[in-house]
Amino acid sequence: MSAIFKLTYGLFVLSAKDGEKDNACIINTALQVTSNPLQVSVTVNKANFTHDMIMKTGEFNLSILSQDTPFEVFQHFGMQSGRDVNKFEGDVLRTDNGIAYIGGVSNAVISVKVNKTLDVGTHTIFVGEVTEEHVLSDVPSVTYQYYFDHIKPKPEATKKKGFVCKICGYVYEGDTLPEDFICPICKHGAEDFEPL
Amino acid sequence: MSAIFKLTYGLFVLSAKDGEKDNACIINTALQVTSNPLQVSVTVNKANFTHDMIMKTGEFNLSILSQDTPFEVFQHFGMQSGRDVNKFEGDVLRTDNGIAYIGGVSNAVISVKVNKTLDVGTHTIFVGEVTEEHVLSDVPSVTYQYYFDHIKPKPEATKKKGFVCKICGYVYEGDTLPEDFICPICKHGAEDFEPL
Numbered sequence: 001m002s003a004i005f006k007l008t009y010g011l012f013v014l015s016a017k018d019g020e021k022d023n024a025c026i027i028n029t030a031l032q033v034t035s036n037p038l039q040v041s042v043t044v045n046k047a048n049f050t051h052d053m054i055m056k057t058g059e060f061n062l063s064i065l066s067q068d069t070p071f072e073v074f075q076h077f078g079m080q081s082g083r084d085v086n087k088f089e090g091d092v093l094r095t096d097n098g099i100a101y102i103g104g105v106s107n108a109v110i111s112v113k114v115n116k117t118l119d120v121g122t123h124t125i126f127v128g129e130v131t132e133e134h135v136l137s138d139v140p141s142v143t144y145q146y147y148f149d150h151i152k153p154k155p156e157a158t159k160k161k162g163f164v165c166k167i168c169g170y171v172y173e174g175d176t177l178p179e180d181f182i183c184p185i186c187k188h189g190a191e192d193f194e195p196l
Numbered sequence: 197m198s199a200i201f202k203l204t205y206g207l208f209v210l211s212a213k214d215g216e217k218d219n220a221c222i223i224n225t226a227l228q229v230t231s232n233p234l235q236v237s238v239t240v241n242k243a244n245f246t247h248d249m250i251m252k253t254g255e256f257n258l259s260i261l262s263q264d265t266p267f268e269v270f271q272h273f274g275m276q277s278g279r280d281v282n283k284f285e286g287d288v289l290r291t292d293n294g295i296a297y298i299g300g301v302s303n304a305v306i307s308v309k310v311n312k313t314l315d316v317g318t319h320t321i322f323v324g325e326v327t328e329e330h331v332l333s334d335v336p337s338v339t340y341q342y343y344f345d346h347i348k349p350k351p352e353a354t355k356k357k358g359f360v361c362k363i364c365g366y367v368y369e370g371d372t373l374p375e376d377f378i379c380p381i382c383k384h385g386a387e388d389f390e391p392l
Contacts, residue, residue, distance in 0.1 A: 003304035003329035004228055004236075006260045006337050010204030031225050032200055033239045034318045035363075036385045040200075041239070041321065043229045064202045108199035118314040120323050122230045125237065127316050133199035141202050143339060189232050 009144040013063040013077050013106070014042055016053035017099045022088040024100065025050040026078030028144055030062050038130040040112050043123050045187045049082040054126055058114040061095055063102040066139035071151050073105055078168070079185045095132050107137045122187070155196075163193040171196065205340040209259040209273050209302070210238055212249035213295045218284040220296065221246040222274030224340055226258050234326040236308050239319050241383045245278040250322055254310040257291055259298040262335035267347050269301055274364075275381045291328050303333045318383070351392075359389040367392065 015024035029043035042062065044051045054060045065073070077087060092100045101109040114128035142151070152169055162173040168186035172193065181190040211220035225239035238258065240247045250256045261269070273283060288296045297305040310324035338347070348365055358369040364382035368389065377386040 003260070003306050003331050004234065004326065006304040006331070007226055007228055007236075008204060008206030008337050008339050009227070029227050029229065030203055031205070031227065031239060032203055033225065033316050033321065035388060036318065038200065039316060040203075041316070043227060043237070064199070108202040110199050116314060116316060118312060118321065118323065120229050120235060120237070120312060122232065125229065125314065125321065125323070127314065127321070130200065135199050135202070140341070141204050143204050145336070192231060 011065045011069070011074075011142050011144060011147055012042075013065065013073075013102045014044065014050055014054075015061045015063065015100050015102075016050050016057060016059065017097075018053045018057055021053070021082075022086075022092065022100045023050050023053055023082035024063075024077050024087055024102075025082070026074055030064075033127060039115075039127055040110060040130055041125055041127045042112075043120070043125045045123050047122075047182075047187050051124060054114065055117070055124065058128075059097050059099060060112055060114070060126070060128075061097070061099045061101045062110045062112065063106040064108040064110070065102075065142045066105055066107040066137060067142045067146055067150070068137075068139050069105040069142055069151065071153060073102070074147070074151070077102075079170075095134075097131065103136060107139050107141060108133065108135050160196055162196045164196055166192050166194055207261045207265070207270075207338050207340060207343055208238075209261065209269075209298045210240065210246055210250075211257045211259065211296050211298075212246050212253060212255065213293075214249045214253055217249070217278075218282075218288065218296045219246050219249055219278035220259075220273050220283055220298075221278070222270055226260075229323060235311075235323055236306060236326055237321055237323045238308075239316070239321045241319050243318075243378075243383050247320060250310065251313070251320065254324075255293050255295060256308050256310070256322070256324075257293070257295045257297045258306045258308065259302040260304040260306070261298075261338045262301055262303040262333060263338045263342055263346070264333075264335050265301040265338055265347065267349060269298070270343070270347070273298075275366075291330075293327065299332060303335050303337060304329065304331050356392055358392045360392055362388050362390055 009028035205224035
């Protein structure tokens, strides 16, 4: 257990809209950075399609996930790419900026207009002003720790050979893990995998 | 209750050293931003003395506070300025970079060398590489919510006239709160105060 795993995070659906295309991903990196004006930052992996949409449009919604969020929501938004699938179908909830958000399992939604970005390598930090915000429920916000303890399915006893991502639980099957392997779910590298 | 209060935070002692001067403040804004290389960001109010020391020296330590942290630690590091008092006296624990850190109530310490900064108005975001890290205990990290529920003293029934800071609990005594009032503890503005 490394010191870095002691940091505390929430979990969020980060959504954007480019033309008619809605998309969203799961992030754990949202903060209030100033109160006057009210500004929020999110740190997003460049490999995420949502990253490119925010870079282009300069707007996003942050749906704050509650402890009621089932694992399927994390799978749906976090474990497949909007390049391959349409993550929003049928009736979609939208804020005034036209961007989709997640009702039901979120306890709040915040709309942000980006005014600064910082390139930090594999990720970009987006900072922007809050343009709209709504409280949606009284259910406590889910923390990363709560997700691990209560939401993420426990690994079954298994005889499979492979490596599991310590970050998100993705399993790579095989005898050896390539050194340059990148987790297709959370984009962490081979250094964050351990043998099953 | 605004949507922005649904965001999840940890609580940390952020320390720096400028020459022989040690100092530290309390922050709630530390994140891992990339894993390769391992980088951390902190967002710090420009009014904090520690902010200026990090801006000058480019280095800091992040002591990750555990649920065992008593209110006095938050008072000591968070509710007075290093411009006025010496927050480190006697034997001080230090990492290899020479910067002080908090043992005992912290469950981990992380040393960071800053490589990028972003000015976001009242605050600066510092991003840097982790140069050293140690796990110090198995006690769970304290969250902002845990602090409010279990550590921060509950307000006494009182007949005082005044305004309380919804962020940190600071009480301004008086009939009216100046519009431009800034909380001396957490630096939030009058908009975050409510009548007692």
